Amino acid sequence: MPVAGMISGLLLIIVISFLFGRVFCGNICPIGALQEILSIIPVHKTGSSIKKYSVPFRAAVFAVFLAAGLLFSISLFDIMGVKDFFHLNFASFSVLIFSAFLAASVFIYRPFCRFICPYGLLLSLVSAPGIYKFRRTDKCIECGKCEKVCPVDEAKRDDNKSECYMCGRCMEVCPVSGALVYSRKKEGFISPEKKN
Numbered sequence: 001m002p003v004a005g006m007i008s009g010l011l012l013i014i015v016i017s018f019l020f021g022r023v024f025c026g027n028i029c030p031i032g033a034l035q036e037i038l039s040i041i042p043v044h045k046t047g048s049s050i051k052k053y054s055v056p057f058r059a060a061v062f063a064v065f066l067a068a069g070l071l072f073s074i075s076l077f078d079i080m081g082v083k084d085f086f087h088l089n090f091a092s093f094s095v096l097i098f099s100a101f102l103a104a105s106v107f108i109y110r111p112f113c114r115f116i117c118p119y120g121l122l123l124s125l126v127s128a129p130g131i132y133k134f135r136r137t138d139k140c141i142e143c144g145k146c147e148k149v150c151p152v153d154e155a156k157r158d159d160n161k162s163e164c165y166m167c168g169r170c171m172e173v174c175p176v177s178g179a180l181v182y183s184r185k186k187e188g189f190i191s192p193e194k195k196n
């Protein structure tokens with residue numbers, strides 16, 4: 001794909017993520033889809049609390065990739081075969097590395113997205129101040145079911161949803177119709193202060 005096409009595609013994904021959240025990660029990315037499917041296997045998963053480690057770890061990985069490229073003209077991205085993985089090319093060396101990530105997906109929710117993916121880092125940053133998100137309304141009874149089921153610890157009332165992969169688990173378990181909505185802030189979100 002020509003460079004201009006790749007840049008336009010990336011910009012489009014960035015704009016979409018700012019407006020609507022990480023719909024690319026949750027609904028289009030083939031690697032995300034594979035990990036999501038494997039996460040369905042009913043095995044005890046490592047707690048969602050690893051968010052405090054995974055986010056800085058992914059940022060550190062990104063910094064190392066960037067430094068290797070800028071200082072030594074080495075593409076760790078290519079050496080690891082990340083491109084092959086995104087193209088689901090399992091005929092290369094990358095199959096060994098990514099088989100490990102896929103196996104880990106059974107025990108940890110989306111390990112590649114949360115610990116390694118450079119696009120994930122970028123989309124996480126732009127979706128944090130984004131427009132449309134899953135938000136609680138004044139109908140919420142604070143039962144905490146959404147928080148319990150969220151695999152990435154993003155379902156608390158004030159979470160910015162930067163790590164929300166739009167899996168829909170929170171919506172599925174919410175017992176109150178209209179308590180949790182996918183909306184802009186002014187339509188759906190009522191702050192606890194306003195409620196009291």
Ligand code: SF4
Pocket residue numbers: 134149150151152153154155163164165166167168169170171
């Ligand atoms: S459970 Fe809800 S908040 Fe958590 S990742 Fe899924 S959609 Fe996002």
Ligand code: SF4
Pocket residue numbers: 136139140141142143144145146147173174175176179180
């Ligand atoms: S599951 Fe629904 S009612 Fe319960 S805390 Fe979450 S949004 Fe509120």
